[in-house]
Amino acid sequence: MTREAIQAVINKHIMEISEEIQEAQIDPSRSMKDLGLNSLDIVEIVSCSMRELKVKIPRSELSKLTNLDALVDILHQTVAQKEQAPAS
Amino acid sequence: MNSGSESDKFSLADFFLAETDDPLVPPPDFLKWRRDVAWAISLYEPSLGSAAEAICQLGSRPVINMASYGYLALMRHPKIIQAAKDALDQFGTGSCGSPILSGRTTLHDQLESGLRLLTGKQGVLTYNSGFAGALGTVAGLLRKGDCAILDERSHTSLVDGVRVSGARLAFFQHNDPQSLDSILTRESGKRRLVIVEGIYSMDGDMANLPALLEVAESHRVGMLVDEAHSILCCGPGGGGVVEHFGAGQRVGIQYGTFSKGFSSCGGFAAAAPEIVDYLRFYSNPYGFSCALPPATVAGLSAALEVMREEPWRRERLWENGDYFRQQLQRLGLDTGDSDSYVVPIVIGDDRAMLYELGHALRDRGLFVSPVDYPSVPLEKLRFRASVTAGHSRESLDQALGIIADVIVPAMRRRGLLKGVQV
């Protein structure tokens, strides 16, 4: 799965949570907080994205991330690892 | 909790979205995690074999109780118990229906009068649960299209109230007037309500009410203050942080619970009579839920009376809080922002240590609760100690001795002790 596809999943969930946010406003070098989203919205967006991508990263590791790019990176890595691992 | 295990990395924050097809099947990874951390979690929900007093019975032995919110130690006051017993005899066990359709008792009217006196507000509504009341008060006031602006450390009941209402939920940085100002500006044009607490439950610091009110007023936005941990305990007459700052006229709605200072159960909203009358019909946890039991209500009125007669309880509470906090600081421990009788002992980000120390403290006879992420930030895991008016100086010294034996060496080994100022 490409980085772009992962970003698209996150963007979709951001826009589902907030009707006010347009895709063009989403700047991956910034944080979701900068978009006016609150901490509960962010938890929901990340949870929904992980569910869709079928991966699970502890929230405690995600809470250190500072922008959307970093979130895409960690999800991208985790998805890639999962794709490489033999199905269990 | 086994140090370094995979389960250590997960927390309750990770299992909200269930990956099962059937809501009646809990997530399998939650069940596995729950088994892995059973030892840690066994510290929660202990069964007490006595009243939740300063010394209580836990399992088969007495412990020093610093986990009770009964700040004024009213839970076994003879006058309150007698009033509740008399009401039980006269009015029976329950209120038997929603207040609007099935009525309440004259005892409820008396309690509301007492709460009017306490808060100086002319409208009062009582709820059978502190949580449901906070949720219902917020949800009764706000609508979709509105915006609630909460201190980021606000209790879940307030957050859930906003979510139920469908209003937009925004947080400002804890106790920071500038942050409040910028959020109020960002959300201008909407109907807005600022929501803060009197004393914050996990940090024990008081709302910076004068500065926050000034900002809210400059935007012409009203404020709700949840005094769950401060009502009856704070202010010269027990009227809470609002009374402490002399801000009664400036705070639109005051909310309080009966579970803490009152050592009972339930909650109330106090505001102008017109708002309260509106809430009567639009705050569902009031109108669609049974009124408080008469015995509870009689006990609450008696508690108000007791606190008029025994103001020393409030003084003792603050003295005890100051003593305990200062002694912890002398031990080099981090009590965060606390300036009250709610005293966190912040230990950092080591979860395994949190639970190991939690068990060691419990084994030594100190009942104090660990507070884990996501209730508090990851790097600020803590024990939350509540001091009450019922703690003797000896019991506080004993508790401090246990903490000095258990927490201090562990923190020192990890280089986490602050400069000791003996």
Ligand SMILES: Cc1ncc(COP(=O)(O)O)c(C=O)c1O
């Ligand atoms: C700020 C705040 N509001 C409401 C509540 C809910 O009160 P209760 O426990 O009485 O239901 C609490 C309880 O912890 C609280 O801290």
